Amino acid sequence: MKIRKHNKFLTLFLVNAALIGGCSDKPKFVATVGDQGVTQQELNAYYELKRIDKDNSELVTKAKKHYLESLAVSQAIESLPEFDTSKLAVELNEIKKDLLLSRYLNQFLETAVTDVEMRNYYAQNSDKYQSKQAKVSHILIRVAQTDDQATRQAKYSKAQEAYSKVITGQAFADVALAMSEDKVSAKNGGQLGWIKEGAVAPTFSDAVFNQLKEQQISQPILTSFGYHIIKLEHTPKTVSQPYEHVKGNIKRTLRKAAKDTELARLKSTVSVTL
Secondary structure (H helix, E strand, O other): OOOHHHHHHHHHHHHOHHHOOOOOOOOOEEEEEOOEEEEHHHHHHHHHHOOOOOOOHHHHHHHHHHHHHHHHHHHHHHHOOOOOOHHHHHHHHHHHHHHHHHHHHHHHHHHHOOHHHHHHHHHHOHHHHEEEEEEEEEEEEEOOOOOOHHHHHHHHHHHHHHHHHHHOOOOHHHHHHHHOOOHHHHOOOOEEEEEEOOOOOHHHHHHHHHHOOOOOEOOOEEEOOEEEEEEEEEEEEEEEOOHHHHHHHHHHHHHHHHHHHHHHHHHHOOOOOO
């Protein structure tokens, strides 16, 4: 089965989407391959696709020769009686649809979302870009999942010992340095800095944001890491992310919404009958 006319049409599309619809004036051919004329517009689209410097005559000549020879080979293959082009036509049509969609949406989305719309979205959804944060320190006595009951009890006792030291007057930073098994924070007196609500284990987060008061120290709290003695260094506060830090995410969100809306609009303009 041969579909030479259809394939030539799709070949031209792949070179430049603008050529699909043709033009009202009779095209002026600058070359002929078999029974197919080649326009300068088609060649220019090929040079652009291949990023050929059109001011470099040597590169242009080579590119033109390669394009015309490739077109000749394609025609020769399509002419072979043993070569079935039916599947090829379907594949080329799929490529055509993908290219149409991709190029149109790229063009559409360039102007679909403005900075004003992004700033309005940021203002109207400010709660999305806020978080409660608290400054905390901790002393950690690690517990592994493989620890048996006796080992776990011994580690709980060690955590209770650390807790007793800090509530009886020893400096939290000194106890952290001496006993905490989180060696990174221990070097800084157990300081973890500012943490976001919900960004740590639920029991840890609940103690920090719902139970402790500023400078208060918790009893040992168990998480998947082990036992923590937590000190709330600073009362939780609400922190807003600056617009400049989140505008990339906002742009992606609005572009996706604009894309979905435009696709729905395009679908509504063409009837489909099954």
